Amino acid sequence: MSSTSGAIPSARTGSHYLSGLDDGRRVVVDGRFVRDVATDEATAGMAGELAELIDAHAGSGAHGGAHGGAHGAGGAPEADGCLALAYSLADSAEGVVARGRAFETVARRSGGLLGRSPDFLATIVTAWAGAADHFGRFAGNVRDYWRESRDACRILTHAISDPPAGRGDGLAGTLRIVREEADGLVVRGAKMLATLAPFADELLIYPYRPLGEDESDLAVSFAVPVATPGLTLYCRPSLAGGGPLARRYDEMDALCVFDDVRVPWHRVFVAGDRERANGLRDGTEMTSYAWHQSSVRAFVKAEFLWAVADRCARASGRRGAPPTRALLGELAGIAETLRSLVTAAEAGARKGASGHWTCEPTPLACAAMLNSRLYPRAVEIVQAIGSSGLIMHPSPADDPPSSPAHAFYSEYFARADVGAAEHARLLRVAADLALDRFGARQALYERVFVGPPDAFAGKFLDIYGAARGAVSATSGPLTGITAGP
The missing domain is CATH 1.20.140.10 (Butyryl-CoA Dehydrogenase, subunit A, domain 3)
Known part of the structure; x- marks a missing residue:
């Protein structure tokens, strides 16, 4: 999974997800590097919950039905397709309702305590794919990424806020484009607040605030595997040593630092285009x-x-x-x-x-x-x-x-x-x-x-x-x- 291809078998299981967490990702918790997110005492509980969620709700619901997802009687989503249904592009009001019931099924597993359950970022990637023309020359990248993420049942998170230090020359500064190369972008800086980041397969980046005329280098959106070389996650203290809910549902939050990370062109969605970056929400x-x-x-x-x-x-x-x-x-x-x-x-x-x-x-x-x-x-x-x-x-x-x-x-x-x-x-x-x-x-x-x-x-x-x-x-x-x- 350290490859930027993001190759994950489509018939994904919880055990496969857990085995993939020992992939060289750089995760710092409580002042130390975590060797294996699946087994470390600070992260094992949440990793196990996500594995169970994958086993219960991955399915292939996004491929069938007139409403873009698998339904049972009365429009209810099939239990094993709820995560896939989050990637559905509805072609009717009934499809929208079915997607909502899939969200509800996933949320009830945790009592709504997981703010970054995998279906959340699935909705953003899906919205982008449905309005891919907004991304201009990168429209094909967006559509491809949506299909790949849906079929692989990827666990995604995002980092969109700028760090307190703001824009600067070092790693403490806001994430920005350093240069363009033949095989992709090179980016440097930091983004926060990436909830679920240590447990995610991939990290999605896009601007949160409107960008000014002199901030074209901040107009960048892309996706990379969490194990990408040069990417380090600095996490807040773990809460997993607390009570029964904390042990199961501490989804963690992290500051993401990019040290001259190379992003291949097929994973780039916005590159230096301030107008498309600022219009991302309304345009999609x-x-x-x-x-x-x-x-x-x-x-x-x-x-x-x-x-x-x-x-x-x-x-x-x-x-x-x-x-x-x-x-x-x-x-x-x-x-x-x-x-x-x-x-x-x-x-x-x-x-x-x-x-x-x-x-x-x-x-x-x-x-x-x-x-x-x-x-x-x-x-x-x-x-x-x-x-x-x-x-x-x-x-x-x-x-x-x-x-x-x-x-x-x-x-x-x-x-x-x-x-x-x-x-x-x-x-x-x-x-x-x-x-x-x-x-x-x-x-x-x-x-x-x-x-x-x-x-x-x-x-x-x-x-x-x-x-x-x-x-x-x-x-x-x-x-x-x-x-x-």
Whole structure:
């Protein structure tokens, strides 16, 4: 997999994925190089989850059906084709809905905790392929990369933000084109924040912000294997030593440093063309594709938090108390609001400029704006309902009968309708979501998923205004207010 050809057998399995992680990729975690991502204690849990996801949902759904994917009865995706269906270009509204149900199936495996499950970047590559003409002379590269990634069930991630140091002359500077050669581009600099990068097969690069007139060297988009020579991933501290969720779902985040990395021409999508780089989102409708997946994941995640909070309330015996019921009702409202926005977006599916069908983007933008505020509130509700139980939850070492605390905890946490061991495990999960570093990272991730919340709220105002138009001052209840001298 260190080759830039990205050759991966099409009949991919989880075991093949794990064996490919020992490919020479340069991953630094906690001040050391990780020899094998599949077996290192900091990364093995997440790698194992991705292997199981591949085995459960890879399939070949992107190749069949009139809607560009495999469906069962009623338009539901076949269980073994959900990742492939993320690569589908829908030719009808039904195809858009089927793609949404595939996103939901994948998200429910993790309770929505994986912000970079493989179907997310699949949507971006698919949007690009559907509007490949936007890329000019590199249109064929985009289409080929989409087909290859779909057929190989690649796990992709991206790095699009610039490092704090900004533009500079050394490796600390923003990633830029150093020179063009006969066989490709040479790039140098850094990009962040690459969630899932140590576990990905390939890294996708494109600009996040609009580029100025003197920044043509930053107008670059390409894809390379994570094991490409000259590419190093500097990761944040691992959270895998924490609670039960952290051990399974710490997808990691990384700063990607390119030390004169050579990108072959067939993997280049934009090279020095500032106009195409700045028009990437509007020119490919990629936000509608990506927001569809992330909005589905958001409501699945809210439902998961509601289920945890509800079980904690039942286990503590406070489920019937009016204050607890009010909190659970609010959390249920958060989940239902986010779910309904996805339903509205899918119901408004339409044929886009590229000729393929996508969701109505306005409800999805609304979901993104609200989730940045509603998810942290959902965590507060879990904290309020779990209360002192989250502070006092037993550790796994207290579960075995040989533990000095076992007898005490078995009596203290047991209720008629829930055993002590189940109660203890439930509190550990709730604490992972609401107290520990894993949960804090999850909350911050959702808060800034689409950028600073206030800035995105202002952007949504423009999106809403463009979609709905200004309220007429010459009709309806405003007529009498605005009329007159």
